[in-house]
Amino acid sequence: MEQELARAGSCLVSFKNDSAIVITGNLLGVLKARGQSGTPFGIRVQLAEAEAFEQDQRSSLAMQKLLLVKQRSQGKHLWNIHARACLVMALLYEKVGRKESSREQLELAKADIDRYKLDAQYPYFAIRRSSWERIYGDKKTALFFAREALRTAPTYHLLLEEAISHMLLNRLLPASALNERMQHCIAGVGLYRQLGDYVGCSSMFYAISQIYYQRKNFRQALAYSDSTIVAANQAIADGNEKEKTIGYTYRLRGKIYEQLGLLDSALVNVEKGYSVELALLEKGVSDKVIEIDARYQNKYKQKLIEEQELALRLKNNQLGFSVIIGLLILALAVGLYAGFRRQRKARQKLVAQNILIQNQATQLENLDAAKSRFFANVSHELRTPLTLIVGPVNTLLKGNQFSEKQTLLLKTVSRSARQLELTVKDILDLRKLEVGKMPLNKEPTALESFFRLHLDQFQSLAQWKQIHYSSDVQLAPELMADLDREKCRQVLYNLLSNAFKFTPAIGKIEVTVKRHGNRLSFQVADTGPGIHPDDLPHVFDRFFQASQNGRSSAGGTGIGLAICYEYTQLMNGDIRVESKPGEGSVFYVSWPITLTEKENTPLTPLHIPEVVELYDIAMPVGQPMSGNASAEATSNPRPTILVVEDNAGLREYICLILSDNYQVITAENGAVALQKTASAHTPFDLILSDLMMPVMDGYQLLETLKSGDATRHTPVIMLTARAEPADRLHALRIGVDDYLTKPFDEDELLVRIANLLKNQSVRRQEVLVDNKEGDARPLLSETDQEWLEAFERYVRVNLASDLLTVPALSETFAMSESTLLRQLKRLTGLSPVQYLQEIRLNHARSLLENGTDVSINMLASQVGYKDVRSFSRSFKNRFGKSPGDFLYTTPNLQSKNTK
Incomplete structure (x- = not known):
């Protein structure tokens, strides 16, 4: 017992x-x-x-x-x-606001402790006294007792009291004492983890996230808010249904995303935080109503029993009847009063909910307006540096003094700057439309020639992407009308660019232009993947990104279709879309026109911008640098790399970087990459893939590759603009071998590729040796996969400890040192020492890229290196950059250093 x-x-x-x-x-x-x-x-x-x-x-x-x-x-x-009972009663009185009763119980407990030398009870007394002083008394006294608790709790191995004292000190110390508060929070997390107390863990993680927010280290604040949510959910799973930290955390994440300029994410998190808090409030009210109702029912039943007993006693007494009637009337009055109270509380609750909803709606409107202002302000600021990029580059190109490769790189810079300039223009146009300052510049236009000239611009693009493209302009050659040419052209180009972006090879795009009386209409139909029904109502919303599960992520700004909608509305027109997933989409546009006489109208010449200059769907500015995988791989013994990137310019730039050392094959999306992987006579040595692509994105490609026996062991590097920790973790869980964010350093990319290819070569040699010694079998069975995952988890948990030695690992996993060596060699191609180094260096890089605010010495210690020079040397050999280089290129650390 x-x-x-x-x-x-x-x-x-x-x-x-x-x-x-x-x-x-x-x-x-x-x-x-x-x-x-x-x-x-x-x-x-x-x-x-x-x-x-x-x-x-x-x-x-x-x-x-x-x-x-x-x-x-x-x-x-x-x-x-x-004494313990007195201290718990002091806590209960403190919760309900009975100040003096709580103080009285504390004094009784202290008297017991002093009189009977109950030193082991003193730490908990100190915590309760500190809490009481924090609420009702003096803050300095509260701080003194919190430190007393922290001083005495370890003597009696009271882990919970020690953890609570760390929590109290974080709350009691001045807000400016960030370093000291951080130390208490980290110590508290360790103790609560040891205790298995996820409520305490979530509270400490939330405090750490707040401290990083105060330091303006927003990415670390986000990372620890993720840990807060995980711990809070675990606490809820363990039965703590009233865990409130999760609601506060979502609201804090909203503030963080607002500071980062990600206003959509800010809005979603703030709304989620209020929803969680409202749900908890409703549950609390519901539980209270149930408790009150139960008490009332018990009292009511007891009263009825008493009335029955009274009725029996007064059975033969006339006076008894009057008493019974009085009691019944009283019971009825009590019931009616209780019902009235419940109804009034329900009405008050409904009013409070309506007020909350109205406040949230106002906040949503304010956030939307702030988002638009923010993008407009940033766009204005971008124009000056863009001018200083485009002008000098064009001047250099006119000089004609560079090699073919240098000229190609300068053209890539020029085109990319032009695309960015047009995106800036779109954002500023949206702002003008929002405030009602966008005019219509109508001029007489020959409609048939206008549409034919613009539609023909996409013919070469269709040939290059192997898409069946046709346009049917059903307008008379003599038809003239007043038209805002630039806005009409932009609507047409935006719709066609979307169609070409999402339509796969051998697909179809059809454009039809007609006139119905005084109304001009055109439609753009494609055979792409279509739009999910849940996304259809939002496709014309500003900055909207489709997010249906199972759909690929194609990136983009979410501006193009919003511009189409706003321009159409400005011209008193209509735009709509019909789509079925898997069958394609059709966009319908129409607006009224005013016809003019041709002979009486002076015509201005048409300006036809090139599609190549306007959209990132365009063909590359140079010649393709790769061809058929099977033919080139057999004629060139160099390692073969498959580059999967939907942006043609970036795809060509990567080819330029890699072509000196490797055979490069390209694919514009994940689906094409899988086709080339299946048709290649020999497997690719490495795959370098973007994350956000149409048709099939990088996640879907990675899942397919890692689930196939033939491609499971092919190294995969993600090269993406998605730098969020959640995206990185998702890719790592699927099995990505390396993760590099854009913009990237050329030397760093080459070093990472070289290291992965080197490890892959060693791994293949080990597999060949094992297959010669024994029966041939799959490279990695399910049992091997489970063992390797358990081994990696153990290594990651104990990175900074002295347990990661070959003898200690072999003892932990119940095998000899030689068996451990063979096991790791067979599964990874690496020795235990090489494997540990790989885990340590990758963890260090992850911390640096996420903006962890630590010195190089501390970082080396955290990942298990005692010598910082050895750590820096190994890090540079592995990633092509020293740890110090990451400190000055990580965005949040760099911005912090410049403040």
Whole structure:
């Protein structure tokens, strides 16, 4: 029974209240059956049960139990139990705001501690006194007792009291004492993890996230807010349904995303935070109503019983009838009053919900306006540096003094700057439309020649992408009308660019232009993947990105279709879309026109911008640098790399970088990449892939590659603009070998590729040796995969400890050193030392790229290096950059250093 009571105590320490209640209840049942509930052991069990009820927020029941425990322990001179009961009662009184009652219980507990030398109870007393002073008394006194708790708790191995004291010190220290508060928070996380208390973990992670927010280290704040949510969800899963930290965390994430300029994400997180808090509030109100109703029902039943007994006693007494009638009327009045109170509370709750919804709607409108202003302001600021890029580059190109490769690179810069310039223009146009300052510049236009000239611009693009493209202009050659040519052209080009972006090879794009009376209309139909029904109502919203599960992510700004909609509305027209997933989409546009006479109208010449200059769907400015995979791979012994990138200019730039050392094959999306992988006579040595692509994105490609026996061991590098920790973690969970963010350093990319190819070569040699020594079998079975995952988890948890030696690892995994060496060589191609180095260096790089605010010395220590020079040397050999280079190129650290 002592073991069961100890188990209940462990549950209390880790806040597993339901388990503690069940265990203590069973023990009390046995003790009552034996007549031993009043023994010292029985009183200890009752105290544990009372503490469990208190932690489970069942205050009334906890107080009843504690009063009984306090009375029995005092009668039997069990002062240790008596002092503890007083301290728990002080906590209950503190919660309900009974200041003096709480102080009285604290003084009783302190008297017991002093009189009977109960030193082990002092840390908890110090915590309760610190909490009381924080709410009702002096902050300096609260800080003193919190430090007293931290000083004395380790002496008696009171981990929970030590963890709580760290939490109190974080709250009591000045807001400016960031470093000291951070130390207490980190120490608190470690202790709460050791205790298995996820409520405490979530609270400490939230505090760390707040500190990083104060430091303006927003990416670290986001990372720790992820940890807060994970811990809070675990706490909820363990039965702590009233865990409030998760709501606060989503609201803090909203503030962080707002500071980062990601206003869509800010809005989503703020809204989610309010939803979580509202749900908790509703649950709290519901639980309270149920509790009050239950109490009322019990009292009402008791009153009825009393009335029945009274009626029997007064059966033959005439006076009894009057009393019964009076009591019944009283009971009815009580019932009516209770019903009225419940209805009034329900109405108040409904009013509060309506106010909250109205406030959220106002916040949404304000956030949307702030988002538009932010993008407009940033766009204005971008124009000057863009001018200083485009002008000098064009001047250099006119000089004709560079090699073919240099000229190609300069043209790539010029075209990319032009695309960025047009994106800036679109954002500024959206702002003008929003404030009603966008004019219509109509001029007489020959409609048939206008549309034919612009539509023919896409013929070469269709040939290059192997798409069947046709245009049908059903307009008379003599037809003239007043038209805002630039806005009409932009609507047409935006719709066609979307069609070409999402339509695969051998697909179809058809454009039809007609006139119906005084109304001009055209439609753009494609055979692309289509639009999910849930996304259809939002395709014309500003900055909208489709996010349906299972759909590829194609990137983009979410501006093009919004511009089409706004321009069409400005011209008093209509735009709509019809789409079926898997069958394609059709966009319909129409607006009224004013016809003019041709002979009486002076015509201005048409300006036809090139598609190549306007959209990132365009063909590359140079010649393709790769061809058929099978033909080139057999004629050139160099390693073959498959580059998967939907942007033609970037695809060509990567080819330029890699072509001196490798054979390069290209694909414009994941689907084409899989086709080339299947048709290649020999497997590719490495795959370099973008993340956001049409048809099939990088995640889908990676999942397919890592699930296939033929491609599972092909190294894959993600090269993407998505730098969020969640994106990186998602790719790592699928099995990506390396993750590099754009813009990237050429030398760093080459070093990472060289290292992965080197490791892959060693791994293949080991597999060949093993296959010669034994039977041929799959490269990595399910059992091997599970063992390797468990091994990696253990290594990552103990990176900074002294446990990561070959003898210690072999003992932990119950195998000899030679067996461990063979196992790792067979599964990874690396020796244990090489494998540990790979894990350490990759973890260090991840910390640096996420903007972790640590020195190089601390970073080396965190990943298990005792010599910082050895760490820096190994890091540079692995990634082509020293750790210091990352410190000055990581965005949030760089911005911090410049402030």
